[in-house]
């Protein structure tokens with residue numbers, strides 16, 4: 001899955017619906033924080049098996065997890081390393097803007 005496909009996917013209504021189902025299932029709470037007995041609201045739905053590697057699981061509820069942005073960054077250490085300067089800020093911004101729209 002390349003960048004254009006990913007963008008299309010994240011813009012699709014199917015993904016938005018699926019994302020909302022996952023957030024509702026997880027009570028809009030970060031599931032990783034919850035395991036550590038911390039209550040934090042989730043603003044990102046993360047693919048446990050990354051979208052790039054497993055596009056087949058893109059809409060698989062079992063592969064999706066509600067997380068907060070700080071846990072999400074930990075789940076994607078590769079973002080920080082390889083793409084540190086060029087893409088990092090841009091990508092994070094896009095995700096946050098989307099998340100806010102949909103939560104409201």
Ligand SMILES: [Zn+2]
Nearest residue numbers: 030033068071
């Ligand atoms: Zn968290």
Ligand SMILES: [Zn+2]
Nearest residue numbers: 045046047075
């Ligand atoms: Zn993720």
